[in-house]
Amino acid sequence: MIEYYYFFGVSITDIRIGDKLVMKKVHPCGNNIFTVLRIGMDFRISCDKCKREIMLPRKKVEKGIKKIIRDGETL
Numbered sequence: 001m002i003e004y005y006y007f008f009g010v011s012i013t014d015i016r017i018g019d020k021l022v023m024k025k026v027h028p029c030g031n032n033i034f035t036v037l038r039i040g041m042d043f044r045i046s047c048d049k050c051k052r053e054i055m056l057p058r059k060k061v062e063k064g065i066k067k068i069i070r071d072g073e074t075l
């Protein structure tokens, strides 16, 4: 069964490479905005402040997103 997680009317399946994700969890460097580098079972995202890359299971991304920013606009 496929579960879709909706927030602000947007499904996680709408996330594209290059989108910025505002996450509930704050990176140790104090930033909570990440850029999407790869999408799949695992998501690869990079911290916008320290540029460190993180691999996150899809589930964690689904649960951790506050909002998606694309081209400077909140989806």
Ligand SMILES: [Zn+2]
Pocket: 027, 028, 029, 030, 031, 047, 048, 049, 050, 051, 052
């Ligand atoms: Zn960071």
